[in-house]
Amino acid sequence: MNNLKVIFLAILVCASLVSSSCFREEIDKPDELIHANSNPLSLSHEDLTVRTFTGISSPRSITYDGVNLWVANMGMNTVTKISENGTILGVYRVGNSPKSLAFDGKDIWVANSGEGSVYKLNLEGELIGKYPIGGGYTAPTSLLYHQEHIWVASSWGDTVGKLDLEGKTVNTTRIPGLHPAPWALETDGESVWLASLHQSVVQELGKSTEILDTYPVGLEPETSWESGGKGPVDLVHDGTNLWIATNWRHVVSKMNSEGEVVGEYSVGRWPMAVAYDGATIWVASYLDAEVVRLDLNGNKIGTFVTGRSPIAIESIAGSIWIANFGDNSLTKITS
Helix, strand or coil, X not given: CCHHHXXXXXXXXXXXXXXXXXXXXXXXXXXXHHHHCCCCCCCCHHHCEEEEEECCCCEEEEEECCCCEEEEECCCCEEEEECCCCCEEEEEECCCCEEEEEECCCCEEEEECCCCEEEEECCCCCEEEEEECCCCCCCEEEEEEECCEEEEEECCCCEEEEECCCCCEEEEEECCCCCCCEEEEEECCCCEEEEECCCCEEEEECCCCCEEEXXXXXXXXXXXXXXXXXXXXXXXXXXXXXXXXXXXXXXXXXXCCCCCEEEEEECCCCEEEEEECCCCXXXXXXXXXXXXXXXXXXXXXXXXXXXXXXXXXXXECCEEEEEEXXXXXXXXXXX
């Protein structure tokens, strides 16, 4: 087994075990809309500032409530609330191995990948709901707020489900393939898109979570479909196209609304997360401890050093935030 396989298997084991006042008027908007309203960062390196905040244990996911950031601490079974200047405002107990977060305009939702549950917290960090996902160990890996519902991708349960805001499951669709299959969710404003890691495909989902279309992505030419942790791991929509990070090939693919891959661009080693700041694409490279910045034509326009093992990246309030899983820190890049 080569080193890349060993490293990624370690990540999967961990998954199983372990702001400004101007936004207050937008507090009822979900995280995806708040992020979309962020101002793009300056294209000049000289105009950007990189800061690091330590003391955030095993950060795995980040979201934003319009005022403060929330970080899922996978190894500690907690969620941390911090201000935009990096001040820790609270640490709150959640379920086993929290891996993904979403904001619905009012509350914070937490996917606990070490069990089959999603929790709901209010903005004071109080637990106000626990909701089972499937039966037994289903390992929810990704959450998305979309059209008044919470969408949940469960990697061991091999499903995508949709919850109402009271936590009731209203739709569930079985996703073909074995663990890890459903891995990351994104929306273009209408459809929901799923990166299915096990099968190296992206699937477009309808309103009832049904699969509308399936598109291969991240495969070598004339290579059979990959399995077991090699494939697309994250995706983001830029208003026109999807950008999809494929870990083992060290590339980001650009896919149009018809599911056609119209570009493929080399980035750092083992990309694990991708974000859009309103003008450019940012990619976190897990093995290189850096983020790569691309224009919308796929040209590399910048590289920035982060902490070890950057595993999540978000565009928030005119800044880029990166969760560095390997050294318990967050990196903030801002104009």
